[in-house]
Amino acid sequence: MSTTNPATHPPDDPPTDPSAAADDGRALRRMQFGWYINDWANAAFSATVLTVFLGPYLTEVAKNAADANGDVHPLGLSIRAGSYFPYTVSFSVLISVAVMLLTGTVADRTGRHKELMCGFAFVGSIATMGMFLLDGDRYLLGGGLLVVANIAYAVSVALSYAYLPGLASPDERDAVSSKGWAYGYAGGGLLLIANLALFQGHEALGLSSGTAVRICLASAGLWWALFTVVPLLRLPSRAGVTPARAAALAADKADAALAALATGAAGAAGAARADEPAAGSLRELGRTLKGMRKHPLTLLYLAAFLCYNDGIQTVVSQASLYGSEELGMEQTSLVTAVLLVQVVAIGGALLLGRIAQRYGAKRTILGSLVGWVVTLALGYFMPAHQPAWFYALACMIGLVLGGSQALSRSLFSHLIPPGREAEYFSLYKVSDRGTSWMGPLVFGLAYELTGSYRSAIISLLVFFVIGFAVLVKVPLRRAIEAVGNPVPERL
Secondary structure, three states: OOOOOOOOOOOOOOOOOOOHHHHHHHHHHHHHHHHHHHHHHHHHHHHHHHHHHHHHHHEEEEOOOOOOOOEOOHHHEEEHHHHHHHHHHHHHHHHHHHHHHHHHHHHHHHOOOOHHHHHHHHHHHHHHHHHHHOOOOOOOHHHHHHHHHHHHHHHHHHHHHHHHHHHHHHHHHHHHHHHHHHHHHHHHHHHHHHHHHHHHOEEEEEEOHHHHHHHHHHHHHHHHHHHHHHHHOOOOOOOOOOHHHHHHHHHHHHHHHHHHOOOEEEHHHHHHHHHHHHHHHHHHHHHHHHHHHOOHHHHHHHHHHHHHHHHHHHHHHHHHHHHHHOOOOOOHHHHHHHHHHHHHHHHHHHHHHHHHHHHHHHHHHHHHHHHHHHHHHHHHHHHOOOOHHHHHHHHHHHHHHHHHHHHHHHHHHHHHOOHHHHHHHHHOOOOOOOOHHHHHHHHHHHHHHHHHHHHHHHHHHHHHHHHHHHHHHHHHHHHHHHHHOOOOOOO
């Protein structure tokens, strides 16, 4: 039985047997496909729920429950009904920070990345399917389901990111990460097409618009659950390892189980292990947070990402609210615009991935941030009740959305100490894909103070400007060398 620590095991030597190399290549492609489909699965929640339907619908439900002043009172607080959705997103992220950090530590400690990733995915999908019950003035139910689903989504995706170092060499990660994002936008876009058809034809089907929206919300949960079965079957339990190493780890676990049964100690060992991970992982989490201070350049990059990606995700999660409340867009126009974002983002992710191969990921990301600033400025001045202009804005968002996020993910994978992928990516996920909290908070406060969603949308410029300035200061080559990882040929 092997006693090698899988978290610190060196990379496998290249196989010399051609048949072994072919088997390893097939196993790697199998793992990559399972990882791509995980993005395909969870993108339904991001696109259908966070980006399109839930913001305007939950706002209407909150307005149904509002008092004469237009306020609702969750947990005894008094807030405008129009701010309820962004505030709920912010609250869910504040909770998810602690959950992600603890879960990431447990995953790295136990090697149960897949089980935890898929478990949280199923919890999130069930909460999303429960949104079918959201009607009338049940804004508290909607907020509760959103909190559960968004936390589960954040944790599941953070754990999936931890697989990237084992799925590609340093020079191939930009391409693999970009392909994963492209799969995600394709999956989310395909479901949006079906939901758009349903919403447009709801009268012919004898459905009210509210019922159609609730069916669309529930469909995202069902889609998420069904396609999560693919990564459950194709990914190894431990993230960040090559196919050969994953097979060796599986063999080690089998040997350990047989040895325990042979000595009659399986029950006692299982009980001891059941108590150990929780307390041990809390101690390990404390050591991890302290240890991060040893890698200040990694933290500097993370600070840049958390800043500009808060802006990105707030634009994504609040775009439909801005379109409906400020620009007077109908629900059909909102769904069409987000569908355009999904379709254009597929090409945008692949295009920026190719640009990064020539000019480096850092410079490509910086260029995309300039594109975000221009997009926000155009959105601020956009005339109301003009769907064509809104669609043009959606295309601009799609062009820079997928690439900026895919390259940010692959770039961060180089800055993580080996064996700490889930823990570090849990920090990374705090601000990824619609789970940001500072952006929605600023957006909500700006609307609270001015009563204008135009002021709220332009207030997000600060996140892109600060993120750009901080990213420029990060010496990537020195940061990668500091954590002991090989430096890619082009940065």
